Amino acid sequence: MDTPFKVLFCQPEYEPTTGLTMDKEILITNFVQDEIALYKMTDDEVPEVVENKRLTLSFSCDDEEARLYMDGLDIVPAKYLEGDSAPYLAPTEIPILLYDTPNKKDKLNPIHSDGYYPFIPGYYRIKVIIGGKSYFSWLKVKPKQITEEQWVSMRNDIEETLHGLAQDLIHKNASLGINSEIPIPLHILRKLYIIKKDFSKWVTALKDIQTNPRMRIRKEYNLSPRDKTGIIDAESIRYYARHPESRDYIYQPKNVRSYDLVENQWMQKIIKFIAKEMNELLEYLEKHKEKVNKEIKREKYFHHNEHAQVRLKSKVLDELTKYERFVKRVRSDCLLVLQEEWMTEVKETTPMSIPHSLNLDPRYRRLFSLYRVLKSEDVSISLDSSYDYYWKRTDLLYEIWGFLQLINGLQHESIGFEVVKGWIFDVNSNSKSVQVPFLEPGTTIEFKRGNTKLNLFYDETLPFKKEATTLKKPIFTNSNRNRPDARIDLYESEEYIGTIMFDFKYRPLRFVWDSAKLKGSNKTDTMQQLISYRDNIYSPFLYRHEDEIHWQNLRPVHEVWAIYPSHEDNNSPKNPLDDYRVRLMELTPLGNQDLFYQSIEEAIQKVIDAY
Known part of the structure; x- marks a missing residue:
């Protein structure tokens, strides 16, 4: 144009x-x-x-x-x-x-x-x-080829992580644990969730049907000697009229129970279907147990039994064994019903209709409802359409990717926080379709570890006045640099004790921090921004139970992190952590994140120790 x-x-x-x-x-x-x-x-x-x-x-x-x-x-x-x-x-x-x-x-x-x-x-x-x-x-x-691989992997990593968070959410809501060392595929996970959800209710209905199935009383006629007394009805008289040669016998009715009802045909079909599903789940779990056992043996060859990787994989094996035990129980309960004598009378056929009685009897209705959910299409996970607009913004791509690394890092075994609520973790995972909401500015995720609570914020704009703060959003700034990419507010027994700031810089390190430019007015805007996040933030809620301390004289921000990817031009400048409380942290797609996790725990512990 x-x-x-x-x-x-x-x-x-x-x-x-x-x-x-x-x-x-x-x-x-x-x-x-x-x-x-x-x-x-x-x-x-x-x-x-x-x-x-x-x-x-x-x-x-x-x-x-x-x-x-x-x-x-x-x-x-x-x-x-x-x-x-x-x-x-x-x-x-x-x-x-x-x-x-x-x-x-x-x-x-x-x-x-x-x-x-x-x-x-x-x-x-x-x-x-x-x-x-x-x-x-x-x-x-x-890009050059090696950087291009990292660049492409970043989007893939974001999509996989978002899908993984949705899957972990289903894990959690299904009370199946959230260990993702060997992630259970979504279609397998969904079946486990459906079976385990309301398990006590539907298995109670199953056992009640086992001992007291629906049945119908019908008459069966047999010829009996006349000298034996018995019931005579209109059908007996009609038979005698048509067969005078049988005058020494009486066509006598007898009431018998009939279990070959359409609703029981449905029960037979449903129970066999559940048993088949359990066999498939057991086959899957058995294969993965073998895989984990091999990995444990391999880890033990290089490490001792108490090594973190050995313990982690042993925990996975214990979880798989627990799932296997549960699935076997479900299969056993189904097989016991199929072996009942009354079930042998039920014709093995595909019912062509759904009888009214199937919905009237709450026991049958519950089993039929379970069957319909299991038969329905697998749950789908989709991303909010807003993500489509941001894949091309490489700086924002890195920012979102980095924020997801923070979420994963806080939940890492070495740190030990658990998600309480917020963002995707508030999504209803019981439906067939789970949409991952967009990471909107101001998104908050709450974590907890013992008495320590933290709120993780994404791209929230800080207020300029003390009056705009609350205990849940306790800080304000007197600088126009008021929108950090992420931050952590820490609380000990509901008391605010400090903040850690994060900014994601998609550029080589020397264009994030250059010690040679600290003098005079040579600081770049990026350096001024990072220093401002440390020096110009205040909170009237910091250590609020210590009345003798004036909050105006305290700095609630303990550290400011500048997070950047690896690059061939990266050097090792003088660490500004001691003088400016700015921590330089390299974080790269396809790279090892152990130092990142270790540094998160170190920074959090410093805030707690200061308190």
């Missing part, structure tokens, strides 16, 4: 025919004014640049009030940008250097010669505001 502005990127490209390297212009032309349309753009509509190559940006417009926002601009020194909470670029004919090789100076365009930002592979959103209208587009940074 035609736009009243021009956004141009330049990047050198080698020309094999001439042997020269020339600047290639990447002009952004595919702007849209509907943000939803932005997320529907296909890959072939998105201009591309290559990572780790010199990159400049030119933004020109006749309207001096125009603004250009772009993911990653916050790393540029603030003196070259406008705005505080959301830095933007004003129109300028001078190209802005976004990235160049380290220590290389651009003599022709000295602006930002000290601001190198190697854009990590992914999609970067561009937003231009002019005359009250907004225009949106993308720039894609093409």
Whole structure:
């Protein structure tokens, strides 16, 4: 579309025919004014640049009030940008250097010669505001192969984690435990849940049917010697009239019980179906027990019996054995009913109708209801459609992925918190369809471990006034940097004792924290943001039972975490944890998370120890 502005990127490209390297212009032309349309753009509509190559940006417009926002601009020194909470670029004919090789100076365009930002592979959103209208587009940074694997795996990991959380929710509600070391497939889990839910009620109905099934009294006629007294009815007289030769015998009726009713045919079908399902479950559980036993033997070969992995897998084996014992009991109860004498009278057929009596008798109704649920389609898990719009926002993708790692980390065996409520954990998992809700700003998840409680917040905006705080949301700020990606508020016996802040930075470490820029006004916006989260947060609820302590003099934020992925440019700067309470934490898809889990527990314990 035609736009009243021009956004141009330049990047050198080698020309094999001439042997020269020339600047290639990447002009952004595919702007849209509907943000939803932005997320529907296909890959072939998105201009591309290559990572780790010199990159400049030119933004020109006749309207001096125009603004250009772009993911990653916050790393540029603030003196070259406008705005505080959301830095933007004003129109300028001078190209802005976004990235160049380290220590290389651009003599022709000295602006930002000290601001190198190697854009990590992914999609970067561009937003231009002019005359009250907004225009949106993308720039894609093409990755190297190894980084591309991590990039692709991040979305897959998010989807798998969200599905896993939904599955764990069903585990929990089914009282089946939530150990996911060897996850039980959803279709198997669903059957276990259905069978175990209201087990005592339907098995009581089953045993009552076993001893007292529905039956009908019917007459059976037999010829009996006349000298034996017995009942004579109209049918006996009609028989005698038709068969005078049988005058020495009486066609005599006898009342007998009949169990071959349609409702009992249904019971036979239902009980056999349940028994068959239990056999399939047992087959599955047996295979997985064998698998876990082999893994335990392998772990014991390298570790002692009390090693964490051995204990974890032994716990899984115990759970599988518990499930197996339960399923065997269900199968045994079914087989006992099928072996009853009255059941042998019931014809093995597929009933063509559902008799009214099947719904009138509560015992039969309960078993039929169980059968219908088991026969229905498997439960499905879907993601809220809002996730579709965020897969291309690589920075947000990393942010969501990182938040999910926090959820998993808090529940890790080495930390030991359990979810109480919040977000997906409030979803009704009893229905056939479970939709994972979108991770909306302000989402809160509550965890508990003994007397310690914590609230994990996602992307919540902090208030600016003390009056806007509550015990459940106890902090406020006097800074415009008031929207951390995540935070943990900790409580001990319902008393607020401190906070840990988290920000996810999808960029190399030296563009998150550079110790050489701590002096004067050289701090980047990112560094100022992290320091502000520590220095400019207050709470009137901190240690509220200690009246002699003035809350104004206390800092409730114990640590601020800057979480970033691995990158070939990452170095090891001086740790700012002691001086600024900023913890630098590398967290990468496909990477080992042990240090991440260990550091979470360490940070939480520091808050508790301070209390």
